[in-house]
Amino acid sequence: MYKTKSGEEIFIIDGHVHLWDASPENIKNIHGKQFIDCFFGYHSALSPPEQVWTAEKFAKYGVEQMEKDLFIDGPDDMAIMNPTYLKDFYKNGFNTIEQNAVLKKRNPDRIILNGAFDPRDGEGGLEALHAQAEIYKIKGVKLYTAEWKGNSRGYKLSDPEAYKYLETAEKLGIKNIHVHKGPTIIPLDRDAFDVADIDHCATDFPNLNFIVEHCGLPRLDDFCWIAVQESNVFGGLAVVLPFIHSRPGYFAKVMSELLFWLGEDKILFGSDYGIWTPRWLVEKFMAFELPDELVQETGKQLTLDIKKKILGGNAARIYGVDIEAQKAKLRHAEMAVA
Template identity: 30%
Template sequence: MKDGMFVFDNVVHMFDNTMKNTTPTGVQIAQNILGMAKIFSSPKLPANPDFLGSEISVEEAHRILFVDSDTDMAMAQTVPLFGWWKDGFSPARRQYDLKKAYPDKVLFCGGVDPLFQGVEGACNEMTRQAEEWGAVSFKFYQAHANSLNWRVDDRAIAYPMWERALSLGVKTVQFHKGVPFGSECMEAMRPNDIQQAANDFPELNFVIHHLGDPYIDETISIAARTPNVWLSLSAWINVYPIMPREALMRLGKALMYVGPDRLLYGSEAFVWPAVQGYIDLFAELEMPEDLMDGYGFPAITRETKRKIFGENFARLMGVDVAAFLEKKYGHDTRHD
């Protein structure tokens, strides 16, 4: 809890950058990611110095999230990038390991790729991850090197996966949009292909990560008009320390057009391991008066923070916050 607010981190990654898992090109991509993380870092909120050539242990992840920070729950998200990593940048097995070790605090988000595993293979792996490992969501990365990509609204490639998710009782799928890591084609990272799929599968929730940066306006427009599209603020909070005005402009637009009920907090641990620093930052956030007066942005109220910090994602994942807090603290501490 942070000042009586339930904190449910939408996205943490148990990465594996060891040499046994990383291809030669993957080493360069990992360096690119670390370079980006260093750009969006400050002395108090640094990038992970052990990011390259290593993998974080479940014990260290638990310490960072649940001992040294106010995080109550987190989702460990698979990063199924197989072209640069043999088993994925954040392999499903490692996300499951964290969930298995701390099942009361961690939910497991699986991930597949139909271009590397085939459509049938991807669907079968979704079934395995859900039935054997308890996946409650799936994460997808669509753009790869050499213009290799697939679309969310492709009826032959993507729709069988959305149908499989629903048949497994999984009602939330998540997408990395924007924020290229290497030589991906930017056109393939636009959020536009979410629109038709979300309309064709109204019972499925589609989460767009990073506000689709640099396609922020398009991403917000899609979510504003499509009630089953949600926006993860993963990476958004990480840029705030060095460009607070730009970050507030982005959040202001999202609050104005989408509202606070479909926005999700995510720390992007463990690329940036100072999780508590980001929690403190968001808890203290205020919308400057000149942005409210000049752009019409709403104030960032305590209720807005409470929803974004964790209650929105809990609702999406079917987590009973009151029951969780009573089990952890003996009573619902939000009313203290």
């Protein structure tokens, strides 16, 4: 919970968090090492200096540290956990649903557990998706269209195989499709930077929500264009938001563009924990104001009400969370910290 100076409580749903294991014991090869090094680069390049961790802590921070950073020291009321398998790089995977389920078990009212699928897994993958829906009651999945698999260097969400999975997801009540379209892993020319596939599937699956993580960076321009045309395309702020510290001027402009093209109801806060911690992000975001010149030009403001939507309201809507009921529930439940 974040409290404003006037005492108003703001319900925070962190739209994008991870619990990973990139400890030396779990790293399978050079790619695994370079992958976590790259994440650490993001962390150290965009965090305020006093928020920078050691590389050792960053590689594996564990459940208790995460609870502390999100819910005790941090302002998050709930968090959406998105898995990242990367089994080619890490022996037990980087950040699997099984790992995330540990946190869910300890904090059942706070964690929204998402699954994953890969259309290249054929029938077996569809069965696995059914199993995830049954065991974990997932309402969302995270997809990495650029992930390597055997000889394949990625896929498009508009591929026929992907459509089979999206149809299955819809049947299983998995409504929220988070797609990693951002600075990424191994993009060649069939690449994750291209956001055009979202345009197709958003039209063909009007009952699903497509949350484009990282707002399609580094293709923000193309993404805004697609998102404005599709009412079920959302933008996740992970990676975009940390610029609020290092490049506030650019952040203001990007935020104005997102408000202009996507609109205030389609932008979701996400810390991308453990790359960044939510406390400083939320504090800076709450204190942030768009320069008057920009507001005059775009006609878009970043009011308290809009901030509330971005920080929790929009995610609550697409995940079916009743904020008032959830507040009451959390007040009564003691957090199961061991």
